[in-house]
Amino acid sequence: MTTADPAPTPPAAADRIYVGYLPATPRARRVATIAIGAVVAGAAALGGVIAAAQRPAGPAVWDEQPQTWDGYVLEKPYPMLIGGTQQSPTVYLLVGVGKIGAQDPLKGLGGKPARVSGTLISRSGQGIIELHDGDSVTPLAYDPGSDLPFSSHVASAGPESRAGEIVDFKCFLGAMKPGDGKGHKACATLCILGGIPPAIVTPTQGGGFEWAVLVGTEGAADPQGVIPYIAEPVRVFGERWDVRVLDRPVMAILAIDRIERIGG
Amino acid sequence: MSAGYKAVQWNAHKRAYDAAAVSAVVVFVGVYVGVSAAALGPDSPGPEVLALRGLGLCGLALLHAALCIGPMARLWPGLSPLLYNRRHLGVMIATIGASHAAIAVGYYGGFGVRNPVLAVVDSAPTFGSVSRFPFETLGMLALVILGVMAATSHDFWLRRLGPRAWKSIHMFVYLAYALLVGHVAWGVMQSEPGPVAPALLGLGVLTVSGLHIAAGLKELRGARVGGGAPAQAAGDGTPWVDGGDAGTIADGRARVVALPGGDRVAVYRQGSALSALANRCAHQGGPLGEGQVIDGCVTCPWHGYQYVARNGSSPPPFTDKVATYRLSVRSGRVLIDPRALPPGTDVPPTPIAPSGGVPTAGSPRAEDPS
Ligand code: FES
Numbered sequence: 046m047t048t049a050d051p052a053p054t055p056p057a058a059a060d061r062i063y064v065g066y067l068p069a070t071p072r073a074r075r076v077a078t079i080a081i082g083a084v085v086a087g088a089a090a091l092g093g094v095i096a097a098a099q100r101p102a103g104p105a106v107w108d109e110q111p112q113t114w115d116g117y118v119l120e121k122p123y124p125m126l127i128g129g130t131q132q133s134p135t136v137y138l139l140v141g142v143g144k145i146g147a148q149d150p151l152k153g154l155g156g157k158p159a160r161v162s163g164t165l166i167s168r169s170g171q172g173i174i175e176l177h178d179g180d181s182v183t184p185l186a187y188d189p190g191s192d193l194p195f196s197s198h199v200a201s202a203g204p205e206s207r208a209g210e211i212v213d214f215k216c217f218l219g220a221m222k223p224g225d226g227k228g229h230k231a232c233a234t235l236c237i238l239g240g241i242p243p244a245i246v247t248p249t250q251g252g253g254f255e256w257a258v259l260v261g262t263e264g265a266a267d268p269q270g271v272i273p274y275i276a277e278p279v280r281v282f283g284e285r286w287d288v289r290v291l292d293r294p295v296m297a298i299l300a301i302d303r304i305e306r307i308g309g
Numbered sequence: 310m311s312a313g314y315k316a317v318q319w320n321a322h323k324r325a326y327d328a329a330a331v332s333a334v335v336v337f338v339g340v341y342v343g344v345s346a347a348a349l350g351p352d353s354p355g356p357e358v359l360a361l362r363g364l365g366l367c368g369l370a371l372l373h374a375a376l377c378i379g380p381m382a383r384l385w386p387g388l389s390p391l392l393y394n395r396r397h398l399g400v401m402i403a404t405i406g407a408s409h410a411a412i413a414v415g416y417y418g419g420f421g422v423r424n425p426v427l428a429v430v431d432s433a434p435t436f437g438s439v440s441r442f443p444f445e446t447l448g449m450l451a452l453v454i455l456g457v458m459a460a461t462s463h464d465f466w467l468r469r470l471g472p473r474a475w476k477s478i479h480m481f482v483y484l485a486y487a488l489l490v491g492h493v494a495w496g497v498m499q500s501e502p503g504p505v506a507p508a509l510l511g512l513g514v515l516t517v518s519g520l521h522i523a524a525g526l527k528e529l530r531g532a533r534v535g536g537g538a539p540a541q542a543a544g545d546g547t548p549w550v551d552g553g554d555a556g557t558i559a560d561g562r563a564r565v566v567a568l569p570g571g572d573r574v575a576v577y578r579q580g581s582a583l584s585a586l587a588n589r590c591a592h593q594g595g596p597l598g599e600g601q602v603i604d605g606c607v608t609c610p611w612h613g614y615q616y617v618a619r620n621g622s623s624p625p626p627f628t629d630k631v632a633t634y635r636l637s638v639r640s641g642r643v644l645i646d647p648r649a650l651p652p653g654t655d656v657p658p659t660p661i662a663p664s665g666g667v668p669t670a671g672s673p674r675a676e677d678p679s
Contacts, residue, residue: 061601061603062386062389062599062600062601062603062608062610063389063390063393063610064603064608064613065320065322065323065390065393065394065612065613066320066322066613067603067613069322069390072387073390076387076388076390076391077325077329077390080329080388080390080391081325081329081332084329084330084333084374085329085332085333085336087333088333088334088336088337088340088367088370089336089337089340091337091366091370091509092336092337092338092339092340092341092344092363092366092367093340093341093344094505094509095341095366095505095506095509096340096341096342096343096344096345096348097344097348098501098503098505098506099345099348099349099354099501100500100501100502100503101349101352101353102349102352102353102354102355102358103352104351104352106351142420143419143420143421144420144421144422145420145421145422221355221357221358221416222353222354222355222358223354223358223500225500226497226499226500226501227440227444227495227496227497227499227500228358228417228496228497228500229417229500230432230433231417231418231428231429231430231432231445232416232417232418232428233432234428234432234433235417235418235421235422235423235428235432236421238421238422238423239421239422272432272433273433275432275433276500277440277441278440306440
């Protein structure tokens with residue numbers, strides 16, 4: 046009876062299976078060396094491919110250098126500062142530190158001149174001012190000789206619809222990069238709840254964008270009306286109002302009639 | 310093994326393994342951040358988002374690796390060095406995931422008028438919509454699972470919970486994986502155009518599932534080699550199971566035979582005799598039949614637990630035990646009594662070709678199957 050033969054001989058040390066607490070066999074060393082090389086090279090390749098395929102976050106810049114601006118304040122629907130000169134007026138939305146609007150520090154200053162200090166967040170030539178904590182707003186005495194463009198009003202431009210994404214304008218302009226998209230939705234929701242102006246932004250050729258601040262039908266801030274639609278492709282229908290300074294439109298505000306999701 | 314516990318029983322292999330894993334993490338995150346800055350310049354995501362994404366992607370890539378190592382080591386046993394320290398990978402993945410979540414909660418949920426965690430999980434969620442699905446919740450659930458797994462990964466918990474309960478808890482890694490695939494697919498992939506993200510994720514899912522299916526098929530095929538079909542009946546009518554040709558089992562190695570109930574038996578050869586023990590290691594259920602006799606003991610291929618082949622007991626001072634089985638050799642074929650003996654029961658080895666040349670039941674305690 047020879048079923049027991051040919052019995053292979055006991056495993057030589059070199060054929061030993063890998064056992065972590067025993068000295069590694071040459072084969073285990075070879076496997077480990079190749080595996081380490083492959084894993085590290087694979088990690089580098091994967092990291093590089095994913096990074097190169099990312100969507101650009103946009104040319105948004107937060108200038109950390111503190112600055113001051115003079116102008117006069119509009120409180121509603123969202124705080125803003127009309128400044129610049131008669132020849133070239135500027136308008137900046139104002140926001141607080143973090144995800145809080147600037148409603149509190151500007152309370153009661155609507156229509157009055159003030160000096161504000163803070164930092165400028167800007168993207169493609171459009172800026173928003175983050176006020177410092179504390180004494181960031183100083184009322185100024187009215188100076189009839191001032192060059193400030195003291196003539197503004199808000200006028201209807203008729204019905205309008207805009208397709209795009211609803212964002213919180215502070216993050217979109219560069220407080221966060223990217224400040225749009227699904228990954229940023231929770232943050233945008235929190236910002237808008239906290240009083241940061243919501244805007245609908247529509248990309249244009251060449252990486253720019255058009256935008257309008259969103260308010261409720263009555264023309265007042267209405268965060269709850271936009272929150273279910275943040276960070277999705279939507280079309281907003283409503284009436285457009287222009288903030289006009291020296292009779293030139295400087296900011297579009299869309300009073301929402303309804304919002305439709307695009308593609309479901 | 311389990312005579313006592315230390316926080317981590319370090320050895321040179323574990324150090325090398327951890328050093329390699331940490332290097333891969335550092336290289337991945339470093340290259341990701343570097344290439345982002347170089348390729349996108351001023352349009353690059355900000356540092357917080359780069360850290361958040363780099364860590365999240367790295368954790369997911371490591372999870373893929375950890376999930377692939379098991380089936381790869383079954384398919385190509387030479388890769389078992391990768392399996393040895395897999396638990397450290399698990400702890401690393403949970404730590405990386407927790408860092409990713411901490412940045413996400415702080416950055417996206419912080420600085421506002423709500424509790425940061427609530428702000429992240431409760432931003433107008435709609436479960437019925439792809440674009441509005443709350444992907445953050447999926448990630449947090451996965452993190453809880455990975456956290457529990459990491460916290461219970463030590464042998465102390467393995468011993469306290471018992472290998473079956475411990476293994477069951479750790480099977481939830483597949484649920485965590487599915488949740489993380491959803492976290493990415495319903496999250497960042499919704500705002501990242503282009504085919505790269507879905508292609509990579511699809512490739513990952515295919516690789517993980519393909520390797521598991523291939524390893525499962527190999528195990529099924531391997532277990533069938535011995536026949537596994539009912540053969541002759543023992544005296545009490547229990548059919549013994551044909552375990553294949555006795556002489557072709559390599560010395561110091563085993564053949565895995567599937568019993569009709571689904572249990573698997575490792576039939577080990579030591580010299581000119583055979584012993585059979587349960588194929589499930591008492592530690593984490595590793596396949597003892599894919600191990601080897603080292604220093605006279607059956608040695609598990611996963612973490613090196615050892616057992617004396619004839620009684621299924623770990624050598625002193627260790628106390629682990631697995632079930633043993635009675636064997637017989639008839640006409641050159643191994644026959645296995647499918648009734649498992651209590652773990653640690655001594656069964657004298659069965660000679661493959663007993664002197665006298667006529668194969669008989671090798672164990673004095675074994676019943677004659679004929
Ligand atoms: S499963 Fe860990 S040593 Fe066997």
